[in-house]
Structure formats: structure tokens, C-alpha cells
Amino acid sequence: MTQLSDRVLNMATSATLAMAAKTRELKAEGKDIIGLSLGEPDFNTPDYIKDAAIQAINDNYNSYTPVDGYVELKDAIITKFKRDNNLNYKHSQIVVSTGAKQSLANIAAVMLNKGDEVILPCPYWVSYSDIVKLNEGVPVEVKTSIDNDFKLTPQQLEAAITPKTKMIWYSSPCNPSGSVYSKDELRALADVLQKYPNIIVVSDEIYEHINFIGGHASMAQFDDMFDRTVTVNGVSKAFAMTGWRIGYIGAPEVIARACTKMQGQITSGANCIAQRAVITALNESPSRVQFMIDEFKVRRELILGLLNDIEGFKTNVPEGAFYVFPDVSFFFGKTLKGQKIENATDFSLYLLEHANVATVTGVAFGSPDCIRISYAASQEQIIEAIKRIKEAVS
Ligand code: PMP
Numbered sequence: 591m592t593q594l595s596d597r598v599l600n601m602a603t604s605a606t607l608a609m610a611a612k613t614r615e616l617k618a619e620g621k622d623i624i625g626l627s628l629g630e631p632d633f634n635t636p637d638y639i640k641d642a643a644i645q646a647i648n649d650n651y652n653s654y655t656p657v658d659g660y661v662e663l664k665d666a667i668i669t670k671f672k673r674d675n676n677l678n679y680k681h682s683q684i685v686v687s688t689g690a691k692q693s694l695a696n697i698a699a700v701m702l703n704k705g706d707e708v709i710l711p712c713p714y715w716v717s718y719s720d721i722v723k724l725n726e727g728v729p730v731e732v733k734t735s736i737d738n739d740f741k742l743t744p745q746q747l748e749a750a751i752t753p754k755t756k757m758i759w760y761s762s763p764c765n766p767s768g769s770v771y772s773k774d775e776l777r778a779l780a781d782v783l784q785k786y787p788n789i790i791v792v793s794d795e796i797y798e799h800i801n802f803i804g805g806h807a808s809m810a811q812f813d814d815m816f817d818r819t820v821t822v823n824g825v826s827k828a829f830a831m832t833g834w835r836i837g838y839i840g841a842p843e844v845i846a847r848a849c850t851k852m853q854g855q856i857t858s859g860a861n862c863i864a865q866r867a868v869i870t871a872l873n874e875s876p877s878r879v880q881f882m883i884d885e886f887k888v889r890r891e892l893i894l895g896l897l898n899d900i901e902g903f904k905t906n907v908p909e910g911a912f913y914v915f916p917d918v919s920f921f922f923g924k925t926l927k928g929q930k931i932e933n934a935t936d937f938s939l940y941l942l943e944h945a946n947v948a949t950v951t952g953v954a955f956g957s958p959d960c961i962r963i964s965y966a967a968s969q970e971q972i973i974e975a976i977k978r979i980k981e982a983v984s
């Protein structure tokens with residue numbers, strides 16, 4: 591019998607991707623499933639970006655690229671960081687990877703020794719915990735409360751820090767809660783970190799542009815945090831480019847160099863055609879993708895209105911990203927259509943079976959009272975999905 595490594599056997603399957611696969615399977619069987627499980631814009635990649643990729647193919651961009659990305663792409667990333675975030679990175683601080691997911695995997699691989707702790711405010715993005723564990727780190731989950739908009743407080747951060755704390759990872763706008771940290775809130779967390787100069791912050795800003803309140807704040811904007819923050823970003827979300835697989839970091843040079851060394855042994859660098867397309871995506875004004883953000887905002891109002899009408903769904907008001915993350919613990923211990931609901935996983939599976947709507951259990955995000963519903967779907971699909979959910983739980 592094939593004996594797989596403990597490493598992979600102990601790793602959870604990505605819950606978001608597993609639910610997406612299940613949705614595809616059920617659809618292929620002819621079931622009318624509405625998939626609200628995957629965080630994937632339902633728009634096409636804009637034509638001006640696609641044209642740049644076609645041009646790159648015709649211009650014979652076929653070869654291996656520099657491991658950390660084309661110089662012209664680094665130029666575009668540096669311009670973007672300056673233009674959108676007022677961050678001044680040098681070329682030596684930028685690493686382009688095969689998606690922000692790989693950027694995060696690189697960071698864990700180059701930073702963690704066995705037993706090092708990584709603070710993860712809950713809810714956290716699904717893969718953080720397993721990427722940390724895969725690299726022998728210890729995720730330290732800190733529960734936040736829906737009443738505080740699922741945000742980590744300075745007191746909670748301070749209480750979670752131990753001599754073994756190596757990093758803190760968070761996303762803002764947050765997947766799955768949609769919470770957006772203000773500059774003042776980040777400053778308050780940075781003030782705590784001043785006492786612990788060895789802790790590195792990993793600030794995942796992949797939803798930066800999908801922000802309904804304006805004023806995206808980056809941890810690295812504070813002069814005293816710049817040299818200890820890794821800013822993670824990518825094009826999957828704002829540019830509807832999930833399958834193109836390009837993410838990037840701006841990081842302290844020593845970390846950037848280590849990430850380059852790491853991916854030099856693992857991928858040799860990101861896809862050449864996709865990199866050329868991303869040069870155009872980042873050099874153009876973000877206003878060219880504003881139409882998608884406007885549409886997400888309309889959908890947010892729509893889904894919040896519909897969910898507020900269902901007893902047992904308690905939501906915060908997400909200020910960014912394209913998810914709602916309702917607390918559904920009201921249903922725990924209840925029996926629906928003969929099925930006992932013990933937890934969020936049961937509830938999410940119940941919705942799949944009885945409402946034909948795919949969501950993701952909050953367990954995967956470290957918040958077991960909640961489920962995640964993606965509204966990166968058409969308004970018609972959202973209306974129909976929430977109608978079905980309402981019928982299934984009434
Ligand atoms: N971070 C967060 C918070 C995400 O939601 C995602 C989902 N795609 C990623 C990172 C990874 O993005 P990608 O690998 O597609 O660039």
C-alpha cells in the first residue's frame with residue numbers, strides 16, 4: 591500500500607476548493623446548485639488585460655522569467671504600491687509568485703521553524719492555518735466577536751503574544767468577514783507590536799480594491815512598521831484573474847530574497863504570459879475595474895437585505911471583499927426536515943442538500959458559529975439562493 595507522508599495526511603483539504611469541486615460534481619449530475627462557496631469574481635478578465643496577454647504570446651514570451659518576476663512587472667508593482675498605498679518598495683523587495691497563495695506559502699516556508707507561533711485572528715482565510723502547520727508552525731487562533739465587526743483588539747493581540755510568536759497574519763478587507771481595518775485600528779495594533787520588535791506582520795491586501803468605504807490602510811504605511819511587514823497582494827480578485835495565478839509581495843529584503851530562493855527550487859517563477867498581462871493590469875488606473883466594485887456593492891446591499899429577513903442569520907455589515915459571514919448558531923441543536931443541526935458544517939451541508947445552495951462552513955475559517963456566503967454571483971442567483979435558503983430553514 592502506498593504510504594503518504596504525515597505532512598500531507600495531517601493537512602486538511604482546502605474547504606473552499608472542496609466545496610467548489612462538490613458543486614461542480616453535483617451540477618454535472620444535473621442538480622440545479624447555486625454555487626456561493628467560492629471566492630471568485632463572476633466577471634471576465636477585462637479585454638485590455640487579455641489583449642496584453644495575446645500580445646505577449648505573439649511577441650514570443652516563452653522562456654523562463656527571472657525567478658522573482660520580470661523587471662517590468664516589478665516596476666509596475668512598485669508604481670502600484672506608491673500610487674495606491676504610498677509605499678516605497680525597491681526592486682529587491684518585490685517577489686512575484688504563482689498567486690498570493692504561493693506568496694503566503696513562501697513566507698511560511700522561509701520564516702517558520704518547528705514550534706514557532708503565528709497569531710491568526712479568527713475568522714482567518716481558510717488556507718492560513720494549514721500553510722502554517724505544513725511548515726511546522728503553530729497557529730494561535732484568537733477569536734474575535736461579531737459585535738466588534740470581527741476585528742482583533744489591541745488587548746487581544748497583546749494577550750496572544752508569547753516568546754514563541756514569530757508572525758501575525760491577517761487580511762483586510764477580510765476574507766471571510768468583509769471587515770476593513772481603519773488606519774487608526776492598525777495603528778493601535780502596531781503600538782502593541784512596538785514592544786515586540788521581532789514579530790513580523792503579514793498583511794494580506796488582496797481585496798484592497800473591493801472596499802466599499804474607501805480609504806484602504808496598509809500596515810507598512812507606518813514608518814516604524816515598514817521594515818517588519820510583508821505586504822501580500824495579487825490580481826485574482828480586483829481584476830477577475832483567479833486562473834492567471836499571479837500574486838506578489840513587498841517585503842523586507844532578507845525575506846524577499848529567501849522567498850525567491852524558495853520558489854527557485856519549487857516553481858522557477860510565475861507564468862510568463864500572465865506576468866506580461868499583469869504589467870498592463872497594474873499600470874492602468876484602478877478606475878478601469880471600478881465597475882466590478884460598484885456591482886459588488888449593489889449585491890452586498892441586496893444580500894444583506896434578504897438575509898436580514900431570515901430568522902437566525904446574524905450578520906455584520908461587511909465593508910469590503912465579497913462575502914457575508916452570518917452567525918447561524920441559532921440553528922444549532924434544532925432539527926430541520928428531520929435532520930439534526932449540531933454545527934455550522936451540518937448547516938452548510940443541510941443548505942447544499944435542501945436548498946441546493948453551496949456555502950462554506952465557518953469551521954474552515956476558525957469561526958465555528960458562522961457560514962460564509964460569497965456574493966460573487968449574479969443578482970438573480972443571489973435572489974434565488976436566499977429564497978431557497980429561507981424556504982429550507984423556515
Ligand atoms: N488571500 C486571501 C484572503 C484570499 O481570499 C485568497 C483567495 N484567492 C488568496 C489570498 C489567494 O489568492 P490567489 O492565490 O488567487 O492570488
Ligand code: GLU
Binds near residue numbers: 606607627629
Ligand atoms: N480565495 C478564494 C476563496 O476563499 C478562492 C479559493 C481558494 O483559493 O481557496 O474562496
